[in-house]
Amino acid sequence: MPAMRLRQAIATAIADEMRSDPTVITFGEDIAAAEGPFKTTEGILEEFGPLRVRDTPISEMGFTGAAVGAAIMGMKPVIEIMFMEFLGVALDQLVTEAAKMRYLSNGTLSVPIVVRASVGGGLGFGSQHSQTLENWVAATPGLKVVSPSDAQSAYSLLRAAIQDPDPVMFLEPRVAYAERGEVDTNLKMELGKARIVKPGKDLTIVALGQMVNVARAAAAKISADVEVIDLCTIVPWDKQCVLGSVKKTGRLVVVEEQPESGGWGSEIIAAVVAEQFATLKAAPFRITSPNAPVPYNGGLESKFLPSPEEVTRQIEEVMKTGKAPQPWWRREGVN
């Protein structure tokens, strides 16, 4: 199995899909000639040429909508929104147009687009270029929302996303673009299916994107035997996998990168509590960022993001007390 960087896994998945399906096309800002600001489309223009691989003007609304139009006429566009924040200027086309196409055509239209966007903090890009913002799209029926955590899942999930007949928002953890991992190009992963990346019997962590690595690092240090689930897809999320795991462990912690309010982790905890309250041995809770913009200063940014140390501390505490610990900002009385 070849080891490749996450960004190369993305490029490889796009190339493999373009090879096997001539309707797959790709466009975005500086993704063709420059091969992507994060080099996620390396070699794509060279192999597939300028008809199928295009640079766009800085016109996210225009090219997102163009992807929708091309999709309903038989193409499979994979578009790149360089930073998730830039989806803001294009949100209508995805949330209000693409996500309603099938519904408003009485089931006749299909919108097989993939909107790729880099997400997340940790690189000192400041408050307008560091958010994950999955809740912008996760509350829109009609969209699927997927986020890989390593090279293998980036490859397999992106292929599945491109093959999927519905609009898929594909959130790529920017901080992990350069990370290497083995990639089996024959391994298929389904949208809507989570993966257990570390089995354990005492407590279940559900994480997504760059938080999967954080959870794994914490799991390696925690004295209890922790199971780590990489959720992979937020919409539709893999209830079966999570419920099954919590049935076994009786304890649940969701680690989310985004601010405390309005996260998908609440959805998961609500479902677990509602459906199998009796199996719980401790209060389920979430570890998130605080309700604040992502700070630029390096020290503050690492404090802001859930870290292996903070996850470890909170999990050791719940193992002891059975109660949900305070997040650091309440414990330290700073917010």
Added chain:
Amino acid sequence: MSAGMNRRRLVQTDPVAQFERALEIREFENQINGLFAAGTIRGTTHLCLGQEALAIGLAAVLRPTDPVFATYRSHGIALALGMTPESVMAEIMGKATGCCGGLGGSMHLCDMELGLLPTSAIIGGGLPIAAGTGLAFQIQGNDRVGVAVFGDGATNIGAFHETLNLAAIWKLPVVFICDNNVYAEYSRINLTTPIEDLHIRAESYAMPHYAIDGMDIDAVTTGITQAVERARSGGGPTFIEAKTYRFAGHSRADQALYRPEGELDKWKPRDPVLLMEQRLIKKGLLDSETAEKMKSSMKDVIENMVKVCQAAPEPTVDAMFKHIWTPKVRA
């Protein structure tokens, strides 16, 4: 040291003072370049090398009460408007003494006393807001002017067109300044935009428009003065395209290898700082010996300033929660 200490608004039009400020911007950007290359500063940065005259001219014409909405590429505008190198550099270093307390970074500069509104890192983000300030001034009946500065690439985004139309139909006191530096990231303008004379886009909004030589401080000053006067006197918005050239790469890691061969060399003699110097010498306002002295002392000043910023304190953890909502008013 507080962020706004020793603000130095460049209200006078003394050409030697302007040249000195241009040297400051040039030296500041060179230092930033080195600090990023050495890994001393994290994140990203966008240099304004080649675009100094536009910043200086803007500052010479506007009043501190005219809000300027600029972009992530605004170190030069910030310094020209009078922010101290310390408050900008400390911000870029993420220090508590920076203009945003170290929470903003290179792309997010602000000094309300000087008329620099928070710079936006979203393309087109500042245009509608600049128009909105013009709306407020129109209703309030004062002679303030809203200003948006943005790149050539921004003229392809929806917010640009919506805002020009709105400003035109409401006759808002706004000046739109497009800094056409030929590139948007790694793409030359011809690859993304069917025309290179962007000011003609304003024609379809029936808005007065013209191009100016953005490398020439006098042309910049004249061009912006005309637009600002129109706005102040109730004549509505103007669209100015400043023809400049981006001497550096797009952001810190970019070597700009995609430039057509010879293009940079062709522009080098049009270096705005060089042109200022040549003009001053020609007019007898400066001799080359003095110019050289100014440059080397500016280098010392900026280098020392960097040391001061490096020694400045980091923000404390509670800072990240300070300015999210209006503070609770205690009875």
